[in-house]
Amino acid sequence: MSGIVLTLLRHSRSRAALVVLALVPLLLLAHRAPAAHAASGPAWGVLASGCTAADIAANRAAGIGLVEVEAYWDRWLPTSATAENTDYVDDLAARVTACLDAGMRVVLGTGTQYPPSWVRGLPGATLVDQRGNSPATGAVDTVFSAAVRGAQDDYLRRIVAALPVSRLDGIRVGTSTAGEIGFPGPNESGTGFLQSFWAFGADAQQGTGLAAGMPRSPMPGWIPGTRTWNGTAVTAAAAQNWFLWYERSLMYAVKGQADTLRGAGYGGAVHVPAPGKGVLPADLTAATNALLNGTGDRDGSLGRGLYYVDQFPVLAGNVASTVVVDLTGVDDATAVTARRLSPAQDMCRADDASTSTRPSTPVATWSNLRFARAQAARAGLAAVGENPGPPAAQTGGTADSDSEAEQIRRSPGYARGCALAAFFLAFEDVLDDPSSGSDRQDYVDAVTGAS
Template structure:
């Protein structure tokens, strides 16, 4: 059954046209909600913060056994921010599974070579045991926190807390084309999560030209990939369903990295039977196909907001340097982004992904990758954190984001970063500094 749509006007987030007059709400990632940070944030006009929960701290030893000291501290910090008038999104922290969850049936992700990811990612997509444990944890978050006062919960499937499977070389041995759907749950249905279909081609490995004595066609490869990438949407829906069943009726943020596979690249990839051709940035193995996935979210999962995590990432630097520049969203992007004649390969990640959210009628917020050396999405080609602070507000406004979260509060608290909250405020207001 599809979820009833939660009104998106709730708590101030709503779908916006390409150049809406409304300004984004300005926030920070990973807030401590300490008294000093609350005061500092309010002093410069920060109005919304993300507070991260940690599954492994919440239920560290066994199912159902809460760490009451941690739960109390988390609740107190969230409540302190709310009572001070700050809006709060809670990151559920499912990317930090306790050790006992790692031991559950089907918890290990497996690629087509039998390898496991070296990132610590577990199978929150196909494993019923993991998904059930995750649902119990999400229920506890709703029960233990002032959920009705929150601006949102933030959910994902990856080790980074975003939507997606592990990425290129996450098997740790230099192999760049892992597909993470080769456990017994996905292949045979043994212990598969409720409502999640098994592979349409059991045993087939991308790149193979035959399956069960039949010649594999491009259409069959595309159908397999659609199953693979939509499995992520089943997992997201499972998390949203768990929150709703616990009584939470607010918004749910879906952190969405990169731009996803481009339509022309997917055609190249499936014509080559997913042998690695057309994989521009690892989106294929990660299962990221926003052209398809965002409409699936918009049509089947109510009350979701896509959180575009590529604001002023390395692709923005490249797109900004193009002639003409290709980094800024424009009013026609939603209509032209899937036209084969549109050179979307030169667009920034944010511009293309924002267009897909607009096509799907989904509201969007965003965040920058953070310091390049922090391994949170930045690369050696990214802007420095100071440059991200300068550029991101213009991207947030130009792409009509309902909110922007600067990564991270701790950077602004660290004197060695050379950045302050006033620098952020100056960037938002356009003041020099």
């Protein structure tokens, strides 16, 4: 297994303004033809590489030519918006350059999920849900807060200025504490409530301190599940429009990061990590008919604002940079469940893009990867993927997931079957840890079919 490379597809993108209107039908965007993938199949890589001399040597010996390297916002600017930790910046730049000089392809994670402590004190930094609660995880508002977005934009510009970004294969952007798209997840308020909508700060509701270009709530003050607003009955259509505003706010935030990188001089691809399968069309119908009172929320995707059926086409039509969706559910727990069905529902199929939004298609039984991949294909977006990692590591795996060793064995088949441009194994340090029971040779064997 040698000469493994990633070929990213370059598409021209419309810069038409992304518009969210109150109480109107869904924004219609033309769907592009599904993106083709490299004829040689996926490129094989690893997540969270250190790009040390030892890492580079081990990866090259195994034929792994693609790595993701993570930057850390809190290490870059630990004490203030202007005081760079130059030792950290120089070390990161040296390691990224070392990987590139060794012929490795590099995707950079910006690490905006690791905000410095001083960011938490900025106006509007605290996320607020409909009950007035804030995330117990300490997540900050990188979606609505103008002050936080400004600090984040400054950090992104510093990345472009300090690192060899013209040589990168991609830069990852996200909004959540996992570095993926999404608001905080179920019960992250720490109060026992399974569903929170994180758009109830003054910025999102009243427009006070709202990030530039972001629309405020189409129904200021309305609480999901409430039957009236300003003395008027709330319809299912109004509830759906509110949810579309909520989920598209994430796309505004992603577009903002992509535009900042592009404006700073980065012309390459933007990778958008996307967890799970998101809200299904039938879920949204049930949820909005119940005025978003919690009905129809299978896995917390409503509160997290994940609706790929709409979001991926919005990204494709409104982000000037090349967008590559990173599907983070390769061989997750839903794949385990889906492959036990008769017939199995875990593997992608050629007609998934056209059938996945039909009411008669039982997409609830599909694996997360299969459904999310179909939405990327519908939108004409290239896709890469990654597995959740060791179930005990709290990186996406659960007690129902395959073991890491089994994920290593099965993931290459899913990556090929779902026409992914690349697969990133989570994580490099797993392959270096003798106690994990897996090493690079196991990964090589899985990719080559020797296992």
